[in-house]
Amino acid sequence: GQQLNQSPQSMFIQEGEDVSMNCTSSSIFNTWLWYKQDPGEGPVLLIALYKAGELTSNGRLTAQFGITRKDSFLNISASIPSDVGIYFCAGQLSDVDNDYKLSFGAGTTVTVRA
C-alpha cells in the first residue's frame, strides 16, 4: 500500500492537555480514517473523513482532511486516562475499478500521566 507517515511515534501527555497527531502521504486519498486500538483488542474507528477540507468531531476528538488530500490530523482535547492507546491513521483510495486500497500509519502511542 501507500506509505503513510504518522507522527509523533509516541507521546506522554498530562491529563487535561490537548494533543495533536498527524499523518502525511506522498499520494492523495479519497478517505481518511482514524482508529484507536486498546491493548489486546482490535482497532476501533473514531472518525471518518470523506472530503478535502472536512473537519469532523466526535466528542473530544476532532479530525481534519487536508486540502491537498495528502494529510490529516487528529486532535484530542482535555485528555483523560482512558485516552491511552495507539492511534492509527488510514488512507483509502478507490480507483476507477472500485478497487479499494487501504494503507495504515505506524501509529501514535499515547500515554497519559494522571
Add this chain to the structure above:
Amino acid sequence: DSGVTQTPKHLITATGQRVTLRCSPRSGDLSVYWYQQSLDQGLQFLIQYYNGEERAKGNILERFSAQQFPDLHSELNLSSLELGDSALYFCASSVGSRMETQYFGPGTRLLVL
C-alpha cells in the same frame, strides 16, 4: 465487543507448517477483511471478501489464501510458515463493501517458532 469473532485466540506453530484462522462476521455483515499487524510492518490490509467473492487485495503473500463461505464466515490459510509471519491477524466485517464502516475482531496471535 464488536460482534466479530475470531478463533483461535492464540496459535503457536513451527516453521513450514500450515494454519487456518477463522472469522465469523457480525450478523448481517457481508464483507470480511483480513489484516496482519506486526511490530515491524504495522497494520497491513491483506484481502477483502464481499458476499463470497474476492473484492479487494492488499499486501497478501502468495503463501496466504482466504475464502468466504456461503454462511459468510471466512478463513485465512497461511502455509509454509516463516518466523516473520508471527503477528496478530485481525478480521473485520462491514455491512457493505465500504472499508470505513468495518468493525474489527479481537485478533488471533500467531507465533511461529
